[in-house]
Amino acid sequence: AAFLAPQTAAPQTVAPGNAKPPPSNLLYFYDAISPIVAADSIDREVAYEAARYGVGGADYLNCPLTREEYQRFREALLAGERYPLHDFESANYFEGCLPIEELAERGEDTLRFGPMRPVGLRDPRTGRRPFAVVQLRQENRGPDGRPTMYNLVGFQTRLRRADQARALRLIPGLGRVEILRYGSVHQNTFLTAPLLLEATLQFRGDPGILFGGQITGVEGYLESAATGLLAGLNAVRLATGAALLRPPRTSMLGGLLHYLTTASPAAFQPINANFGLLPVLPQAVRGRQERNRLLVARAQADFRIWQSAVR
Ligand SMILES: Cc1cc2nc3c(=O)[nH]c(=O)nc-3n(C[C@H](O)[C@H](O)[C@H](O)COP(=O)(O)OP(=O)(O)OC[C@H]3O[C@@H](n4cnc5c(N)ncnc54)[C@H](O)[C@@H]3O)c2cc1C
The missing domain is CATH 2.40.30 (Elongation Factor Tu (Ef-tu); domain 3)
Incomplete structure (x- = not known):
């Protein structure tokens, strides 16, 4: 979905087809995921x-x-x-x-x-x-x-x-x-996010347009809903003059956004939430389960601190 956030009116959702389109070679219709x-x-x-x-x-x-x-x-x-x-x-x-x-x-x-x-x-x-x-x-x-x-x-x-x-x-x-x-290969419309999107989910070609959902290059229900929610919140904040939200890098949503905006554009393919998106822990940890438990604990703690600071 694309959200249009004019400064003078309440944000409205617009069909992706009605928004100012990105250059066609930066919009993909199939993924070929390794x-x-x-x-x-x-x-x-x-x-x-x-x-x-x-x-x-x-x-x-x-x-x-x-x-x-x-x-x-x-x-x-x-x-x-x-x-x-x-x-x-x-x-x-x-x-x-x-x-x-x-x-x-x-x-x-x-x-x-x-x-x-x-x-x-x-x-x-x-x-x-x-x-x-x-x-x-x-x-x-x-x-x-x-x-x-x-x-x-x-x-x-x-x-x-x-x-x-x-x-x-x-x-x-x-x-x-x-x-x-x-890996997968299926029909999927997505932007070359590293070239086109900010971590706030604003479109670089027009910061008044925000993208959420799998068109941003995420995969899955949760990822699509989370980016959709963030894009919606940021559209409202843009329209009301509030600072735009960027979840912490150590949270899964922050990790996804970091990937979307910093991955190699040439090889860019959609991504789902996974532990590899999170920065490594400062300490050495034995075992995958324990590592993941600590990554989750850090993400939740950082996210709560960030959330409580959001106005
Ligand atoms: C077969 C299949 C199985 C899947 N299984 C899983 C799973 O088990 N777990 C999981 O997490 N994810 C799964 N996914 C992925 C998941 O479905 C998507 O990542 C998610 O639904 C994307 O949500 P979205 O709202 O961003 O996009 P969509 O759900 O694709 O919604 C986009 C909407 O925009 C509408 N639209 C498009 N163009 C226009 C236009 N020009 N004007 C107006 N409307 C328009 C479409 O009709 C559609 O309703 C699966 C996907 C597929 C295809």
């Missing part, structure tokens, strides 16, 4: 840092596969159950962003000449080029500069979640990986 995994769940003994042909800095990790590991992974993709297409979705868009299971189906080598191609990715520890490689790209940078999330490059998929997890955990280095966002 899984995102937690940085601290990747086995760094196996995954190695290398950018293809050494270009692109140390933003990439690479999981090397032998021929046998590659074949086992491909078989898992082929055996996986897929989410069916809905009537309103057509398979035409697939050519530009084929799901990995479709590539696997096309032939034994299609994947390793596609997203799993190993050229230019010599393993510095062996000096050899692996049979195939899964590349992981840093998805974010925490306040301390360390990434908390990695994206599997070119790994959009329509596999059901359980089958997706089963296949991904066959990849060397990802045996115990925590999946923060599952």
